[in-house]
Amino acid sequence: KQEVTQIPAALSVPEGENLVLNCSFTDSAIYNLQWFRQDPGKGLTSLLLIQSSQREQTSGRLNASLDKSSGRSTLYIAASQPGDSATYLCAAVPLESGYALNFGKGTSLLVTP
Amino acid sequence: NAGVTQTPKFQVLKTGQSMTLQCAQDMNHEYMSWYRQDPGMGLRLIHYSVGAGITDQGEVPNGYNVSRSTTEDFPLRLLSAAPSQTSVYFCASSYTPGPTGELFFGEGSRLTVL
Numbered sequence A: 001k002q003e004v005t006q007i008p009a010a011l012s013v014p015e016g017e018n019l020v021l022n023c024s025f026t027d028s029a030i031y032n033l034q035w036f037r038q039d040p041g042k043g044l045t046s047l048l049l050i051q052s053s054q055r056e057q058t059s060g061r062l063n064a065s066l067d068k069s070s071g072r073s074t075l076y077i078a079a080s081q082p083g084d085s086a087t088y089l090c091a092a093v094p095l096e097s098g099y100a101l102n103f104g105k106g107t108s109l110l111v112t113p
Numbered sequence B: 001n002a003g004v005t006q007t008p009k010f011q012v013l014k015t016g017q018s019m020t021l022q023c024a025q026d027m028n029h030e031y032m033s034w035y036r037q038d039p040g041m042g043l044r045l046i047h048y049s050v051g052a053g054i055t056d057q058g059e060v061p062n063g064y065n066v067s068r069s070t071t072e073d074f075p076l077r078l079l080s081a082a083p084s085q086t087s088v089y090f091c092a093s094s095y096t097p098g099p100t101g102e103l104f105f106g107e108g109s110r111l112t113v114l
Helices: none
Strands: A004-007 A010-014 A019-025 A030-038 A044-051 A056-059 A062-067 A072-077 A086-094 A107-112 B004-007 B010-013 B019-025 B031-038 B042-051 B054-057 B064-066 B076-078 B087-094 B109-113
Touching: A004 A086, A010 A019, A019 A030, A019 A086, A019 A107, A030 A062, A030 A072, A044 A056, A044 A062, A044 A072, A072 A086, A086 B042, B004 B087, B010 B019, B019 B031, B019 B087, B042 B064
Parallel strands: A010 A107, B010 B109
Antiparallel strands: A004 A019, A019 A072, A030 A044, A030 A086, A056 A062, A062 A072, A086 A107, B004 B019, B019 B076, B031 B042, B031 B087, B042 B054, B064 B076, B087 B109
């Protein structure tokens, strides 16, 4: 089974910093990799989806990259704001079974004013 | 747009009771799924459906049943609740036949089994 790991598990940064969240996966045979945001007590919101043929996707201050050969994805957040505080999860969709996302356990981000 | 709507948001059950978690989406999505989220375990797929009348098992299906009689609705049934089913349950849908497109999640149903 695809194993997805996110490092660090928690991160605290002052407002304004640029930061990188890491996601690694054990099987490079994936359809895509998705990044989600989860606020406390809420559901998941899709942030970025990178298809297996793509190297990166951008949305506003967010940029996600994908390196299938090394089994890694990064989420870059520019000029962080307190409103970015949330848990960020990555998930890979394996080719062998395109019906389930394999989720990492998330990185809990706190941006302090 | 309502998106994905889950009810109830909170529920407390006694061991052995049965109940149904409701999930409805108004986006005409073919793919719908149920996940459970547990501390230290991440999200795990329970059941999924790729269209009305079609359902299949995910990673942790034991103790749960589903049906898909319409495109809009995908209820999750607990037949005889157990404390191990205490969790937060999320319904998710996608416009693609599988989760290869953007996935839309409901806000979750928090279930406690005593």
